[in-house]
Amino acid sequence: MDELIGAAWRRLLRSLTTWPSARGWAFAGAMGVCTLVCMGALGFSTGLYALEPANTHGLALRLLSVVIVPALGEEAVFRGVLIPDRLETSRPWLWLPLGVGVFTLWHVVEATTFLPAARAMFLRPDFLSCAALLGAGCAVIRWRTGSLWPCVILHWTMVTIWQTWLGGFTL
Numbered sequence: 001m002d003e004l005i006g007a008a009w010r011r012l013l014r015s016l017t018t019w020p021s022a023r024g025w026a027f028a029g030a031m032g033v034c035t036l037v038c039m040g041a042l043g044f045s046t047g048l049y050a051l052e053p054a055n056t057h058g059l060a061l062r063l064l065s066v067v068i069v070p071a072l073g074e075e076a077v078f079r080g081v082l083i084p085d086r087l088e089t090s091r092p093w094l095w096l097p098l099g100v101g102v103f104t105l106w107h108v109v110e111a112t113t114f115l116p117a118a119r120a121m122f123l124r125p126d127f128l129s130c131a132a133l134l135g136a137g138c139a140v141i142r143w144r145t146g147s148l149w150p151c152v153i154l155h156w157t158m159v160t161i162w163q164t165w166l167g168g169f170t171l
Contacts, residue, residue, distance in 0.1 A: 028150030035137030085146035
């Protein structure tokens with residue numbers, strides 16, 4: 001058990017201390033745009049997303065809090081710990097779906113335990129599908145670049161856009 005915990009910590013620390021190359025950033029940017037486009041197509045087609053006037057109430061605090069949780073907090077666990085990088089495996093095909101599945105189910109756990117106000121939103125199949133898309137994009141970026149930082153930026157960007165302009169859940 002100690003060995004498993006140690007390996008998880010080493011993986012997380014490596015993901016936090018690895019900075020992508022210019023090519024890695026370009027890949028992350030392209031993957032991030034594809035992820036956001038797919039999420040947008042799904043979210044707008046189902047009514048999950050709707051353009052609204054900007055919700056600027058508490059914007060500065062929201063921008064900061066979204067960086068901490070969910071972006072950094074969730075990315076540390078679901079990508080930093082669960083997803084190996086290319087130095088660890090050239091065959092991530094077991095790890096990527098596992099990480100995406102656990103990340104998606106995490107939103108169900110949140111909605112049914114300590115975020116009951118988010119239940120109506122977080123239990124929607126289209127929301128969970130968008131969460132899976134975000135999780136998949138971040139997982140591939142993490143595996144390919146070895147870094148957690150592009151994933152944090154993508155996650156922060158999506159949640160900020162969703163909460164500010166698309167009617168997303170805010171505390």
